[in-house]
Amino acid sequence: MKKIALLATAILTVGIAPIAAQATPEDDLKAFRAYFKKRFPNTPFEEFANGNYAKGIAPEDKRNQWLEAEEFPPYELPLEKGKTLFNTPFKNGKTYASCFKNGGKGIRQYYPYYDPKTKQVKTLEQEINECRVKNGEKPLKWKKGDIAAISAYMAYTSRGKPLSIKVPNDPDALAWYERGKHHFYAKRGQLNMACADCHMYNAGNRIRADLLSPALGHPTGFPVYRAKWGSLGTMHRRFGGCNKQVRAKPFKAQSDEYKALEYFLNYMSNGLAVNAPSYRQ
């Protein structure tokens, strides 16, 4: 009798635990937004697209300086270059437009997405290079330079469109999502810090002189033009930098790990409008 009761409890525990532990992406999204809404009651939802320059997060003067910088932004030249590159035919006469839906215009908000055919998460930069290779061109280097310029131009044609990332109810898609989520919340590096430590639990606080941006809204401005870089950089460039800050070994740009992280972060920012490229100090 006792044994049976014990067994029943065991089965019950096993049966229930996974359901309780496995929040759906929709549940996560709700909780994530609610957390930031509570943390920054004076920041309207759409303002989170502005990172640490958002209303209710940045000091007034810092925000104003940034608004001024956005009037004559230093990314104008690379953006122009991105447009030229995007429209210049490959040697075979085809253009980037031939590789993308809607000729590559106004589609940034759907990236990254889960592709059921390859069971992969696909990023925009990845598809830019796939397009090149398919058309007999060499792939570009990740993180900065021409790829960032092209990606910035494509994002620019998508300005104002709300991020619309889908995580289909498919075990492989969910595995990608969970991997990104894990990276975000897991402690790492010699300094033992998670992305969430800085960009969730301490968003709005200062680490030394740096104001920590909330993770809600992280993706909308990428590629960003960062004064410290003196150039445009992709999200994966930033991930590498933030991994290094905690003395963790960075992953490669466009590695599965960073693609998963981007997938998770972009999903969490669903509903926020693309405003890339964006200027950062």
Added chain:
Amino acid sequence: MRNPAKLLTTAASVIALFGTISVVPVTASAEEASVIEQGKKLAFDRKKGNCLACHQIEGGKLAGNIGPPLIAMKARFPDKAKLRAQIYDPRKNNPNTIMPPFGPHHILTDDEIDKITEFVHSL
């Protein structure tokens, strides 16, 4: 009536007393001061403690505000060992803390942690 001899002895003992006070503590505090000074350097050094990333500390510039300001530490940590333990591994008090585990992750040596503890305890 004053006894000059007694006065003299009193004076002598006062001198002796002051002597004791002024000599012994001076050497001790000089040593202490240098340990505290070294601790301060280690605490402020970005490649070592980098405590200023998160804590306001007197004499430090561009401090963050993630952790509480390190002031009145003797009142908050009458027991120096507890202070050292907090610096060595803050996860003991808060498993999810953002403060790095300076000891277990070999960010600082035991000796460096001792010196930082002396410095922080002096605040």
